[in-house]
Amino acid sequence: MSKRALSVTREENFPEWYQAVVRDGDMAETSPVRGCMIIKPWGWGVWERIQAELDQRIKDTGHDNCYFPLFIPMSFIAKEAEHVEGFAKEMAVVTHHRLKNVGGKLELDPTAKLEEPLIVRPTSETIIGDAFQRWVKSYRDLPLLVNQWANVVRWEMRTRLFLRTAEFLWQEGHTAHADRDDAMAETMRMLEVYREFAENILAMPVIAGEKPANERFPGADNTYSIEAMMQDGKALQAGTSHYLGTHFAEAQSIQYQSAEGKLEYCHTTSWGVSTRLIGGVIMTHGDDDGLRVPPAIAPRQIVIVPMLRDKPEDASLLDYCAGLEKDLKAAGIRVLVDAKQVKSAEKRWSWVRRGAPVIIEIGGRDAAGGNVTFMRRDKLRDGDKVISQTMPLAQFVSEAPTLLSEIQASLFNEAKARLDANIVTGITSFDALADYFGAAADSDDEAGAFKGWVKVAWSRPEGAELDAIDDRLKALKLTIRNAPLGQEPVAGACVFTGAPAKEYVLIARAY
């Protein structure tokens, strides 16, 4: 039995702990629709902050937001399937546009069958490419830099809230450029936007790098990702940026007239992050008392819980809290007074589980003394004991912005130390790699000990050689995550092929 606010600890059972945080932190719940989630107010508030912060960065780098249709004609998808290998076919298909009442029972109306089925967008390359083909005429129209925030659907068999759901929310950037250099610069620029955003806003350290050929987005020349380490040692791909070459442009006739009057194909890119980031935040920062939300994305950075006693004195306590709220708001802080008619201990723990960065409890003594008693969610306990601090109200208000910055930094530093300490190097053979991760395919990776990631040298094989390596890794439930950018010069032989190594790659179990 846990001595913490959740019924299960990370060590006992990480997947169950994750579910408990999502549920008890009021983030999301499953719905009656297979694989689709209901995002609850606290979870939605986190997503709103993620959207606002990332949207600003997307606009600051020159992109315009647009909105494209939810549905994609099946012929578009068929065309993509022709020129793209490894194209996923699990998608929601709309075949009818009307129901009818048959003897009091609602049924599909067979007379309302669509001539061409419509696919609920799994991603929008094809429908946006079709618009690009109309919008791009001359080199003067380039680069064309577009983003949309949208829901997408991919039929997933095993779903997990935020991490893998049939419907999820994301942003998808789509851009067209005159040449490879400009498109590659865009691809790398957006990868860096994701890295900076993940680290500074989500307080989630990541490693940016290039995916191996077998992990590329279907149709991409190069795929780059940011990878984050979860507290169970697994990797979470938190964002991707793709250079698509001229594949999509050729399939969709996205052409422009150059300054020299020649007709040329555009080079395109796409890049996206999704509600999956929230799963990453939970598994990066959560502890056995629940979620810890970084202040930059906390819907409420400070929550004030008045210790009401259903007595006349409550009124002055509420006044005191309202004054504090006003002062904190004036300092630009997102603050809430939780005046619900519920026991204050219950309210305190509900905010602990939700992970509000700072929780203030105001009792009669605080109000009388002009003080504020508060808990930092990032440093909730000393051993088992919950710790709080008391200081004069004016001092608290003036120090609050710094306090929130400190919490943001402390969450990042804690995660960064974990990431840095758990990338193992020095493994030079496949056998040693297998040994390290526990050798057998039947090792239960869900409950396994923390293994982190391994960084090995490889020769960057492609084709059948890479497929064989992929199979050997899959048998160990491992994947190559990426080849980190800006890495040190490589030495030695490839851990897989024995050929001279070309670079280092990260290997891990992954979500």
Place this chain on the structure above:
Amino acid sequence: MSKRALSVTREENFPEWYQAVVRDGDMAETSPVRGCMIIKPWGWGVWERIQAELDQRIKDTGHDNCYFPLFIPMSFIAKEAEHVEGFAKEMAVVTHHRLKNVGGKLELDPTAKLEEPLIVRPTSETIIGDAFQRWVKSYRDLPLLVNQWANVVRWEMRTRLFLRTAEFLWQEGHTAHADRDDAMAETMRMLEVYREFAENILAMPVIAGEKPANERFPGADNTYSIEAMMQDGKALQAGTSHYLGTHFAEAQSIQYQSAEGKLEYCHTTSWGVSTRLIGGVIMTHGDDDGLRVPPAIAPRQIVIVPMLRDKPEDASLLDYCAGLEKDLKAAGIRVLVDAKQVKSAEKRWSWVRRGAPVIIEIGGRDAAGGNVTFMRRDKLRDGDKVISQTMPLAQFVSEAPTLLSEIQASLFNEAKARLDANIVTGITSFDALADYFGAAADSDDEAGAFKGWVKVAWSRPEGAELDAIDDRLKALKLTIRNAPLGQEPVAGACVFTGAPAKEYVLIARAY
């Protein structure tokens, strides 16, 4: 041939003029998917401002944003159809979850047929009601105040960009209350939020009132709307707020334990506005030169066009513009320097057609003299002549916020004067009503002269009597819009039944 920036005037052909504004104002375009639109950057920017302003008001009135699934199980819809009369059945139905490659051709995979079809949400009462049934236990959980921003789909046969599309974007508020009084207060509160928002932010005067029984949302006890007058005299229903009684609560077992320990049904409400508002803004404020966007929702309130000549002097011109941009940004104004390599006249007219509230053109003389030359989009011409003003830069910057407020007010006042001047009273018989609107059903209401609205006294009939009136009005392409709130005491007999009148209602052609 029009002497204006659009190829067609409002007077020549209002529907074609509308299409021209949408197209040439870079607001939206049709997509390859029947009835679904592509919202372009300028149109999307307007929607972002609408969302931001309205979202703040929704939060300020105590509502939490959530997100519910895109899909609704067919059984939920079937249940609703059972207890709700007049339930629309035109909806997109998902029947399969996979495609397969058959001899190089992509087809539906018959093995991937869903056991239960899924409906793409046309509105979310049923799926949100299902959550409410789980979330509400006690009177302490009430009121439950939820909103979501989402895309919805209704299969429409005749579509028109923004006004009626198969997929559209909206917010839908859903709330549960302990009793009728509280739910009715919520219904009216949100109607007032819509009215205030439409008038102060969209600069679109509206009349708030109650819909007649035959125009209620299926399942509602009372439906209220805000109605706006378009420049062709037609009414646009711009937002609705419904008191749903206990109908949905009874069908879905949304019950709570009262303070006295009794199990009671909740009283629920719902309310929404959609991307249709953008159509309303266009038809309220557009003129023959294109759109005029109210400053409060303009993605760029001031656009600076440097008159570049592809010469070395361009650099200092751009510096001057950058300085002006910085000063205006510091004043909290959304500003853009359009430095594209396109002729400045072309850029000027593209911003006129988009309806940027203030368009500045900076030439060498302005820069040398430290001046700003600008056009107000709301007062673009004197007769046929385009008018501009010049003033010192510092003066322009200091007066810019006031200028934008003036433009906001002038757009509202112009529309308000039109609304007030075009509600005809004094019609006391159905024949006179028919005469006023042109009598015959074959009168072409698209090209017809401006007729505005008529306010008549009626006896508030319901049932078969109301249906008969509805039929007579429909033959004239007319509908009852609403019974305005806070109206003066009624006198005389009902224009339809001859019985003593109970209130006034507005009658109009409508979108």
